[in-house]
Amino acid sequence: MKKNILVLLVVFIGFSSFAQQSDVRITGKVIDKETNEPLEYATITFSSIKENKIVTGGITQANGDFNIPVPAGIYNISIEFISFKTENLSKQKLFKNTNLGTIGLGLDTEALDDVVIIAEKTTVEIKLDKKIYNVGKDLTVSGGTVSDVLDNVPSVSVDVEGNVALRGNDNVRILINGKPSGLVGLNSTDALRQLPAESIERVEVITSPSARYDAEGTAGILNIILRRSKLQGLNGALTFNTGYPLQVGVSGNINYRTGDLNFFTTSGYNYREVPGNSLSETQFFNFDTDTQIDEPDTFLNEKRDFDRIRKGLNTNVGLEWYINDSSSITGSFLYRSSDNESNTSNLITEPDVNGNILSSNLRFDPEVEDDITKQYAINYNKNFDDSGHKLTFDFQIENSEEDESSRITQENVSTIELVNTLEKQDRILIQSDYVLPIGKKSQFELGYRGNFNELDTEFLVQFDDSGVVTTDTNLSNNLIFKEQVNAAYSQFGSKAGKFSYLLGLRLESTRITIDQQTSGDFNKKIYTDIFPTINLGYKLSEKQSLTLGYNRRIRRPRSRFINPFPSRSSATNIFQGNSDLNPSYSNVFDLGYLNRMGKLTLNSSIYYNRSTQIFTFIAENTGDTAIIGDGTIVPIIRRTPINLSSSDRYGFEFTLTYSPTKKWRINGNFNAFQNSIKGDFNGENFDADNFSWFARLNNKITLPAKIDWQTTAFYAGPNENAQTKSEGLLSVNLAFSKDLFKEKASLTFNVSDLFNSRKRQSVSTTETFITDSEFQWRERSFTLSFTYRFNQKKKRQRSRNNFNGGGEEFEGKP
Structure with missing residues (x-):
């Protein structure tokens, strides 16, 4: 009997030790590389080397710190934050509690299509075939509609009936996320007055559309991009x-x-x-x-x-x-x-x-x-x-x-x-x-x-x-x-x-x-x-x-x-x-x-x-x-x-x-x-x-x-x-x-x-x-x-x- 109890005790201790070692704590801090300010809500993801899939992840606190439990193993680590360049750490061996130290992220000068950007001010990007207006904190349209947002975009005007014109020409093709959409509906004027302004990430004003776009619209194209994130x-x-x-x-x-x-x-x-x-x-x-x-x-x-x-x-x-x-x-x-x-x-x-x-x-x-x-x-x-x-x-x-x-x-x-x-x-x-x-x-x-x-x-x-x-x-x-x-x-x-x-x-x-x-x-x-x-x-x-x-x-x-x-x-x-x-x-x-x-x-x-x-x-x-x-x-x-x-x-x-x-x-x-x-x-x-x-x-x-x-x-x-x-x-x-x-x-x-x-x-x-x-x-x-x-x-x-x-x-x- 005592022998059996001893065996069970050894097994329990071994199992407990294994369980305690299966999860390790990964800590660190994420900052803005240029200003050294902490980045709150930066995302840290851990991807398995073998299966090439995301296993777990977490976000940083207000002071930029993170503390994430991770099953022991070898991982590719990704650190990302809105409008900053992603930092990748490859083949990290995480078999014990590890402090990754302070990780600095630099501002990404390219437009980030895949993340949510809540901007303080509207910014503009000039491309060969279009101008992109990233809709920022535009106070006069808060609580309003897409029609209100368009009425604040340069080159665009909206008349008293809600008809949209580009450079004074009302033959404008309106797309949602690059395609015709039911959000525009049978009557585009009424439909644009229903979609909330806060759902818009940016508006692309395309006065010289490339061949990729429909030829419809003699004035050009307005492409409305809705907010969407891919962060963990x-x-x-x-x-x-x-x-x-x-x-x-x-x-x-x-x-x-x-x-x-x-x-x-x-x-x-x-x-x-x-x-x-x-x-x-x-x-x-x-x-x-x-x-x-x-x-x-x-x-x-x-x-x-x-x-x-x-x-x-x-x-x-x-x-x-x-x-x-x-x-x-x-x-x-x-x-x-x-x-x-x-x-x-x-x-x-x-x-x-x-x-x-x-x-x-x-x-x-x-x-x-x-x-x-x-x-x-x-x-x-x-x-x-x-x-x-x-x-x-x-x-x-x-x-x-x-x-x-x-x-x-x-x-x-x-x-x-x-x-x-x-x-x-x-x-x-x-x-x-x-x-x-x-x-x-x-x-x-x-x-x-x-x-x-x-x-x-x-x-x-x-x-x-x-x-x-x-x-x-x-x-x-x-x-x-x-x-x-x-x-x-x-x-x-x-x-x-x-x-x-x-x-x-x-x-x-x-x-x-x-x-x-x-x-x-x-x-x-x-x-x-x-x-x-x-x-x-x-x-x-x-x-x-x-x-x-x-x-x-x-x-x-x-x-x-x-x-x-x-x-x-x-x-x-x-x-x-x-x-x-x-x-x-x-x-x-x-x-x-x-x-x-x-x-x-x-x-x-x-x-x-x-x-x-x-x-x-x-x-x-x-x-x-x-x-x-x-x-x-x-x-x-x-x-x-x-x-x-x-x-x-x-x-x-x-x-x-x-x-x-x-x-x-x-x-x-x-x-x-x-x-x-x-x-x-x-x-x-x-x-x-x-x-x-x-x-x-x-x-x-x-x-x-x-x-x-x-x-x-x-x-x-x-x-x-x-x-x-x-x-x-x-x-x-x-x-x-x-x-x-x-x-x-x-x-x-x-x-x-x-x-x-x-x-x-x-x-x-x-x-x-x-x-x-x-x-x-x-x-x-x-x-x-x-x-x-x-x-x-x-x-x-x-x-x-x-x-x-x-x-x-x-x-x-x-």
Whole structure:
């Protein structure tokens, strides 16, 4: 018995000794090599030599120290921190408690696409084919949306209706993470107003796209990159916001990586009340061309008040599996839902020449809209070596459905108008890209992309007269729009001394069918086009560089432009698409100059755009009439897009960044352009010359108690075309922010449109009428937001301009 107990005791002691030796403690400290300051939340990972997999890891404390239990063995150790170069320790024999000492990390001067960067200020990188704006702590958009972020990006402007323009041209291709996305949805304007601003890491402004990108978008491309981390462990940020007019929202980006699996999500919910208004005053010239009798003119005033409620939920979740050191598979699912209400009160009054009201009519349009988008995506990435030799494959399928319904009533009219629009869209994307480095300074690229889109629109107009419902077969219709675009491209880039170039060629074959089933109309268009791209760069010195770009672009009509179903919110003014609209083509040239002069940085461009078969919007008399008030008959005016022969757009822009002190930063952007349009339509000449400009000034200063104060002013100059003249528009945003809990949290208060002046005022003149109008999509708003970051250290970047001199990147990587 004693012998057995002794044996068990020996076994227990041996087992205990083995257990105690199986885990060893690895300690050390991580600092900034340049400043010797400790780096909190630096990540230390231990990878097995045999299996080449991450076994465990940990993060540093506030003082930079780490203390991590590790199973005894031989490991490759990696130490990394946001925007710093990774330090690797190979084949470390860890069989006992070990102190690795103090490890210094140096700042990485290249952009880090794979980590979360919470920047103190927005920085810019210049590439051969694009400018990259890393979205920093932009106070005026805190608690806002992607639309608000874009409105602060140089070269970009967002009008009062939320339409995005690049250098004054509204034909902009918007991508999410380099691809078309359900986050943009059927209506890109509304979708961009739902995605929270805090989910964006950077915006790529691509005014001279390389052949890798779709040729769609004559103005260029805006590529929105969402935040995503690949660091070990859990990290992320949550933002809560509220404001007036009433808004409540919560959003977050969370990332969790353990070993070879990386889970990520960007999600948000918001409730917003968005009041707006519009006013139009129209004078109809009642001249009878047959009898040559000039009758008294008719005057009509139309005032609309919009009471909107926007409720939106969006989530993008994904899982990335690192198969081995060289390849990974990522699967993701996107869900976006919006439940919108818009109550439009439309008061039409008829004054006489002295302003006395002869009659009035109130039209009420309560519209309910439900919008749901689901998107499934899978990506495969294979890196053959560390030189950039790689192959990627993407497959994406998207289903969207938008259901709008209205029950329109009019004063003193018993009949109720019932309008329902149902849109269903199915979209498939297939893409593959292959990149082959040739030597150390050259690169060859080859790829394919297929976009397959089908949009089914049902438009139903009914009238309810005392419970008897009848369908208007003249207005009701069903349209099926199909677009298939197959594209192949190749490009080659190289660098010789101070000179860099990127040459590409893209072939796109388009097949469009428009099936108007109710009327039996069928239209099919097939065309194949070649789109060359040339991007050149020359480094004059370490601080100065030149870039020159040329590319051919196409603008295909989107669904709203070709949808022949008229809007019904107004009895006298409608919008109607044109199913005969043809694509427009552009040749675009861009010459850029960059100069970094100490605390001042200048980034400027001269550009020219020659377009044919351009889209333009005209207002015309439909020939139909509407009865208002006490029986007054007035014409119905239609706004519709048409093709004109050509336009020449040329302009100049510059962005100045100046930092007088560490606590004061000024950023200014100016863009001036001339647009000359030529063309006739239905015997009427629409030639027009328009000079316009816009400017943006952003001033940020740190006040006592470390309170940040930021003011952004934007002014869009007057512009005109053959029919419409628009006045200039001024908008000012103001914000204050204070960091809390050792910079783990921020509290921000901002005022959007401080002077309530963001209104479009215009005058449209034709042979039969003149209209003076004013439109305000959103009134002044106040927002209070609170952001809390966990395992995400806000990076206060050094006093430096993060500009890449141009020519260091050839692949135009999304």
